[in-house]
Amino acid sequence: SAVISQKPSRDICQRGTSLTIQCQVDSQVTMMFWYRQQPGQSLTLIATANQGSEATYESGFVIDKFPISRPNLTFSTLTVSNMSPEDSSIYLCSVAPGGTDTQYFGPGTRLTVL
């Protein structure tokens, strides 16, 4: 299994600003995933972050809007840039530790943009 923490747990931001969300895992993992859950919706994958390479973004998500860093095998950040109210969502990171197919999720960051 994996224990994942995220910071901040929630934030209220003004439109036009940026927020960086941190994800920390208690073990080394090759890939980390960032998901978005808009109000009343299910989860949508934003991007996959591999250590030492650029993140791979899903259709509809771009690096300029959601830059991701992956400096080592236990940590990643997701920045939500130039925010608008439509970015109000829960952002979750997840991992699939080596040797298991199970994906584990962090507690999420609840973002509200005014």
Place this chain on the structure above:
Amino acid sequence: KQEVTQIPAALSVPEGENLVLNCSFTDSAIYNLQWFRQDPGKGLTSLLLIQSSQREQTSGRLNASLDKSSGRSTLYIAASQPGDSATYLCAVRLAAAGNKLTFGGGTRVLVKP
């Protein structure tokens, strides 16, 4: 494109009744299927993982079945308790899609004491 549907969207049962949650997917070339629980405003807790070669998985009061050919999975929760109240999500991983999970819309469950 894989699409995952969960019906019903919401379910309310009295305590002690068995819960039956359905998940259907359009592309049967899956690698595995995972059931999650999400409490309000929280992250996801993994409940069960079924590999594409398996027919079912059990953990305590939870049993999940998989019929890949018909594109269906069912999560059974026996003898429901108020603490089972949550949203239940199924997610499918396609064999050709790496680790990407495609989620259903979830079933919101309320177990009344």
